[in-house]
Amino acid sequence: MTITRRTVLGSSLLAGASLIVKQGPAAAAPKVTPISSHVMVPNGSLLPSKVSGGVRIFHLRAEPIKHQLAPGLEITAWGYNGSTPGPVIEATEGERVRIYVTNALPERTSVHWHGVFAPYGMDGVAGLTQAPIEPGKTFRYEFAFDRAGTFMYHPHADEMTQIALGMMGMIVVHPKRAQGERIRDYVLMSHEWKIPIGTSRPDPLAMNDFNVLTFNGKAFPGTAPLLAETGDRIRIRFGNLGPMDHHPIHLHGHTFEMVSTDGGPVPPAARIPETTVLVPVGTTRTVEFTARAPGDWPMHCHMTHHAMNQMGHDSANLIGADVRGLDEKLGRVAPGYMTMGADGMSEMAHMRMEQPKNSISMLGLKGPHGVIEMGGMFTLLKIRDQLADATTDPGWYEPPAGTAATEATAAELARDGIVP
Numbered sequence: 001m002t003i004t005r006r007t008v009l010g011s012s013l014l015a016g017a018s019l020i021v022k023q024g025p026a027a028a029a030p031k032v033t034p035i036s037s038h039v040m041v042p043n044g045s046l047l048p049s050k051v052s053g054g055v056r057i058f059h060l061r062a063e064p065i066k067h068q069l070a071p072g073l074e075i076t077a078w079g080y081n082g083s084t085p086g087p088v089i090e091a092t093e094g095e096r097v098r099i100y101v102t103n104a105l106p107e108r109t110s111v112h113w114h115g116v117f118a119p120y121g122m123d124g125v126a127g128l129t130q131a132p133i134e135p136g137k138t139f140r141y142e143f144a145f146d147r148a149g150t151f152m153y154h155p156h157a158d159e160m161t162q163i164a165l166g167m168m169g170m171i172v173v174h175p176k177r178a179q180g181e182r183i184r185d186y187v188l189m190s191h192e193w194k195i196p197i198g199t200s201r202p203d204p205l206a207m208n209d210f211n212v213l214t215f216n217g218k219a220f221p222g223t224a225p226l227l228a229e230t231g232d233r234i235r236i237r238f239g240n241l242g243p244m245d246h247h248p249i250h251l252h253g254h255t256f257e258m259v260s261t262d263g264g265p266v267p268p269a270a271r272i273p274e275t276t277v278l279v280p281v282g283t284t285r286t287v288e289f290t291a292r293a294p295g296d297w298p299m300h301c302h303m304t305h306h307a308m309n310q311m312g313h314d315s316a317n318l319i320g321a322d323v324r325g326l327d328e329k330l331g332r333v334a335p336g337y338m339t340m341g342a343d344g345m346s347e348m349a350h351m352r353m354e355q356p357k358n359s360i361s362m363l364g365l366k367g368p369h370g371v372i373e374m375g376g377m378f379t380l381l382k383i384r385d386q387l388a389d390a391t392t393d394p395g396w397y398e399p400p401a402g403t404a405a406t407e408a409t410a411a412e413l414a415r416d417g418i419v420p
């Protein structure tokens with residue numbers, strides 16, 4: 001019996017750790033290819049693992065959790081190992097894995113390995129391929145990742161409730177032969193929640209009117225930025241296990257190509273340049289591109305309601321309404337009453353009106369030039385010519401003097417014959 005030291009997977013944003021594991025006789029153990037590089041998971045983590053007898057071993061715990069979606073909004077959700085989405089499972093093509101799943105939920109569950117070619121009996125469909133994992137029980141799944149790619153995991157028992165409450169995660173399987181390319185490899189999982197203002201329990205019965213949209217379980221301004229240096233190759237692995245909505249994810253200032261889906265690689269001849277990639281429910285979409293220029297480039301779902309926080313969708317439409325006199329009249333019965341919305345909604349983000357506890361309606365973020373009136377499925381790709389280090393937010397980008405939009409001067413208007 002020999003004892004060897006191997007690196008275990010740590011959170012990409014935390015230091016890696018080491019673990020001593022016992023190994024069986026070398027002759028009996030299948031060869032395990034060590035993972036050469038790790039993906040980065042903004043606001044998330046990697047599921048720790050250890051290798052024993054040539055098998056990579058993981059342990060998922062399905063459990064109720066407290067989770068902060070954004071500063072000011074904490075929910076009671078269900079997740080894995082304390083988070084939603086659960087930690088990313090990372091392995092290498094050809095590797096055999098053993099994944100233990102402990103059910104600490106009040107109801108039965110199972111785990112389906114979405115897109116993975118697992119043996120039928122490991123497919124994780126409660127009642128069909130296996131008995132459900134009852135509360136308090138631990139099941140063992142074991143299979144080999146026989147192809148590289150980006151996949152997902154989620155329950156296949158009371159799916160509507162369990163997924164809506166936050167049970168899902170991503171799987172990254174690296175190719176056996178490392179490509180030798182230096183690349184910033186990011187994982188972003190989308191989700192949507194219905195959380196009535198002032199409550200903390202996502203509504204699993206919701207079929208529309210989702211009001212909090214997240215990347216890796218965070219709504220802007222809770223989303224951590226992605227970082228890169230000018231000229232870096234960047235890979236972003238998007239996954240979507242939201243209940244109902246597909247998300248067209250748009251990146252500013254760049255074009256990218258979709259290089260693979262959970263079905264496999266896209267042949268190079270079929271790749272087309274895009275600025276937006278549609279990530280339908282139940283799919284992964286992996287894009288690659290080069291960091292073109294410094295800036296704090298927005299990346300967000302282009303559905304406007306998905307880049308907002310807790311908007312009410314059942315109010316009267318006041319745009320363009322003549323509300324003169326209304327404030328005074330209503331002020332008699334409701335002192336301080338002020339009609340909003342007649343000139344647009346922007347003012348709400350700037351005034352940050354008082355609102356019920358535990359709610360983030362119209363929560364914006366103070367940027368370098370005023371309030372950024374975005375929320376939800378919105379984050380920033382911060383590119384600098386040089387970063388201090390791989391994980392520290394470099395602050396706001398200031399463009400070189402004379403290269404930003406500013407108010408036109410009278411001389412400029414006169415020069416170009418523009419009459420405002």
Ligand SMILES: [Cu+2]
Nearest residue numbers: 247301303306
């Ligand atoms: Cu969307």
